[in-house]
Amino acid sequence: MSAPDRPKAVVLLSGGLDSATCLAVARAEGYECHCLSFAYGQRHDVELEAARRVARALGAAEHKVIRLDLRAFGGSALTDDIEVPRPADEAEIGRGGIPVTYVPARNTIFLSFGLAWAEVLGAFDLFIGANALDYSGYPDCRPEFLEAFERVANLGTKAGAEGHRFRIHAPLLRLTKAEIIRKGAALGVDYGLTHSCYDPDPEGRACGGCDSCLLRKKGFREAGVPDPTPYRT
Template sequence: MTQAKRAVVLLSGGLDSATCLAIARDQGFDAYALSVAYGQRHTAELTASLRVAQALGAREHRLARIDLGQFGGSALTDPSIEVPEDMPADGESAGIPVTYVPARNTVMLSIAMAWAEVLGANDIFIGVNAVDYSGYPDCRPAFIQAFETMANLATRAGVEGARLRIHAPLIDLSKADIIRRGIALGVDYGITVTCYQADEAGRACGRCEACRLRAAGFAGAGVTDPTPYQLRNA
């Protein structure tokens, strides 16, 4: 029997990364899920990542730790910066919002790159999206392409001809399309956590931009929203 190809899948525990894991598995990869505790205030998503990895059949699940919170600069890592709750319902905002975490995707992809090389995996999946998103610069196709180029220059595997590929299968999909794809692949979105300020039980605030984009996605997909809310006013 032919051994399945290995892939490292970045798994936050949210809607997008869960869908990305399901896509990797559907494409025949043995998925090695990687979650990163980077100092985020919404730690309920890390608990959710355990549930998602198990439910979607990850071969292994690792939690890496890097404290980006020591630098601050983001509402997601610095408790002195409030998570905005007045973002437009359509997800469009003026400029890059304070929920942007400097270097987050660069750091997480770098850790994934290291583990992939140890595993002998030539593929990394990340659930970034450039359609229904917050305008983060590290969610754009140009960034993904540039990181892949760098990865193949910076690793032994790359320079020896085992080309590393960065997969971003959600990058040009709307949130509604992502949800439809995930449901077709059997993703239970009720076990995911997307909210920037979810409580310890994983219940969403229903007011932050992440909650608004998620709720709009379910509405657009014509699917009942399974998200548990602290206050059902999203």
């Protein structure tokens, strides 16, 4: 397929391990990838520089960073003065229900922006690195949510009303973190460019103890792939 004939897709890109792999999958499937990241007031905004690195390395056609102030609402350890939890080990993650690192309605907000851009681009495919296995228990990573949003996309847009069909792709949804890492490594993802930690230090080093760091460590360990992450502990 020649470059002008490649279908366009909007890829939500946080700069983390999962979204980088998701971008690599979209590229491998032949899409011209337009990446969308968000500066939403998160304490781990070092991930935005990671997103820029990943977008460049994986040949994104375009990369936009949208600024939102979700700190105005708070309600999450990522956007409020709430301590980021550090479980004793991976087995503790999700035991207490939905964790305080959940950001209210985050994926609904991000997908809505992605949908708006997709409609302008004439793109009918949106990619998100949501995962329902090795994750922290967020309700907006469940397949039921993604299926419901796809229905909303097709009901609530001009393009949908005119007969076009939007599709929400979550290629990592049912993979373990180790399987995600193996897939990304096979597609040439340099995980040294990515960032996952919820509470990095001022130098951008990962804390090594938050939910996201523990799941990342577990994934590399089980995948048998060296973890390139600079941890401070």
